[in-house]
Amino acid sequence: MDEESSSLSEFSAVDATLGYLYQVRSALLWALRRLKTEPDFTVAVETLDDVAFETPLGEPTTLLQTKHHRTRTASLTDFSPDVWKTLRIWFEGHEHGEIPGTASLFLLTTASAAPNTAAYWLRSENRDVQKAQQALDTVAGTSTNKANKPGYSAYLRTSPNKRSAILERITVIDAAPSINDVDRELRQEVYWAVSKEYQEPFLQRLEGWWFRRVIQQLSGSPSERIGSVELEAKMADLREQFKQESLPIDEDLLQFTLDDEISSTYSGFRFVKQLDIIDAGKNRVAAAMRDYYRAYEQRSRWVREKLVGRLDLSKYEKRLSEEWELVFEAMRDELGTDATDIIKKKAARSILAWAEQTNITIRREVTEPFVCRGSFQMLSDEIKIGWHPEFRDLLSSLLEVEEGAA
Numbered sequence: 273m274d275e276e277s278s279s280l281s282e283f284s285a286v287d288a289t290l291g292y293l294y295q296v297r298s299a300l301l302w303a304l305r306r307l308k309t310e311p312d313f314t315v316a317v318e319t320l321d322d323v324a325f326e327t328p329l330g331e332p333t334t335l336l337q338t339k340h341h342r343t344r345t346a347s348l349t350d351f352s353p354d355v356w357k358t359l360r361i362w363f364e365g366h367e368h369g370e371i372p373g374t375a376s377l378f379l380l381t382t383a384s385a386a387p388n389t390a391a392y393w394l395r396s397e398n399r400d401v402q403k404a405q406q407a408l409d410t411v412a413g414t415s416t417n418k419a420n421k422p423g424y425s426a427y428l429r430t431s432p433n434k435r436s437a438i439l440e441r442i443t444v445i446d447a448a449p450s451i452n453d454v455d456r457e458l459r460q461e462v463y464w465a466v467s468k469e470y471q472e473p474f475l476q477r478l479e480g481w482w483f484r485r486v487i488q489q490l491s492g493s494p495s496e497r498i499g500s501v502e503l504e505a506k507m508a509d510l511r512e513q514f515k516q517e518s519l520p521i522d523e524d525l526l527q528f529t530l531d532d533e534i535s536s537t538y539s540g541f542r543f544v545k546q547l548d549i550i551d552a553g554k555n556r557v558a559a560a561m562r563d564y565y566r567a568y569e570q571r572s573r574w575v576r577e578k579l580v581g582r583l584d585l586s587k588y589e590k591r592l593s594e595e596w597e598l599v600f601e602a603m604r605d606e607l608g609t610d611a612t613d614i615i616k617k618k619a620a621r622s623i624l625a626w627a628e629q630t631n632i633t634i635r636r637e638v639t640e641p642f643v644c645r646g647s648f649q650m651l652s653d654e655i656k657i658g659w660h661p662e663f664r665d666l667l668s669s670l671l672e673v674e675e676g677a678a
Contacts, residue, residue: 314497356423518637567646
């Protein structure tokens with residue numbers, strides 16, 4: 273493949289990828305708008321059309337074709353493949369009985385409809401279906417464009433009266449926002465759900481859930497659909513997470529499982545060495561690694577998104593340290609000065625068990641246990657807390673030996 277062909281191929285791949293992402297974002301935007309007036313519907317991507325809205329009983333009510341162009345100079349004419357590919361899908365859908373005569377059909381495109389073309393006359397403004405049909409009849413009957421030929425054939429196989437009926441239900445939405453500009457449209461739809469400073473992290477989590485749900489729909493059974501009830505429930509859940517006494521807990525962290533790579537990375541961390549000193553079991557060490565990762569990543573996200581400040585985390589860690597100190601010193605008092613190392617390790621594992629089971633929350637509504645458990649492990653890694661009665665001395669000696677060996 274020569275350099276020019278390779279460059280064209282790369283552009284084509286980028287355009288296709290942007291087109292699919294645009295399709296998914298547009299589906300979310302239209303679903304959010306639909307929730308305002310129609311509380312019970314389902315939505316599917318890449319089934320009957322790019323995006324299909326249906327009744328709970330599976331009756332298609334709105335079909336959406338999306339066309340994304342990276343350049344704003346793109347123009348829809350009567351010979352545009354975007355027009356005839358879309359018409360082919362819709363006219364063949366009617367021909368095969370897949371699209372009911374009551375469904376509304378929308379062509380959403382970032383291109384602009386050229387004046388006095390069929391696409392121009394099918395817009396909401398200056399709408400004239402008769403002129404649009406005349407333009408399409410002429411092109412389908414006279415054009416020799418091979419790429420559009422399947423669309424011409426599907427169109428001409430339909431009677432003039434039925435063409436008119438189908439065209440009456442088609443609306444072209446041209447010069448639509450690009451994939452980047454859709455972000456602004458989405459923000460307008462969720463502005464009421466959360467305060468202004470939280471709109472970005474709120475929308476990031478909503479879109480993250482939406483993309484995962486679309487993947488599930490695409491990889492599921494042919495009848496798989498996304499229900500409006502699901503979208504509404506997710507919105508309600510996120511609203512609760514962004515209240516003053518709450519913080520969002522990200523789904524990917526809840527689903528996180530420890531792998532060999534992360535286990536190997538953490539094996540040299542001081543919080544793991546503290547667990548080794550007290551002979552903690554393999555599964556408890558793995559759980560500590562998992563919670564450390566979850567808490568570290570979740571806390572980092574909160575800070576980046578300005579949901580919490582460094583001072584908030586410092587105050588939280590001070591509370592954890594003070595609670596730990598009470599339990600730790602009580603354990604040391606009970607042990608006295610003559611306890612054997614076996615007894616000390618057993619007592620230390622009881623302190624670890626307390627840290628595993630207690631749940632001191634950073635905010636009242638943030639009750640996910642890994643935040644507290646992982647934060648304890650983070651403090652352990654900084655040697656601010658520990659489990660063995662002599663954890664500082666033992667850890668210092670261990671690290672000195674390892675440094676000397678290195």
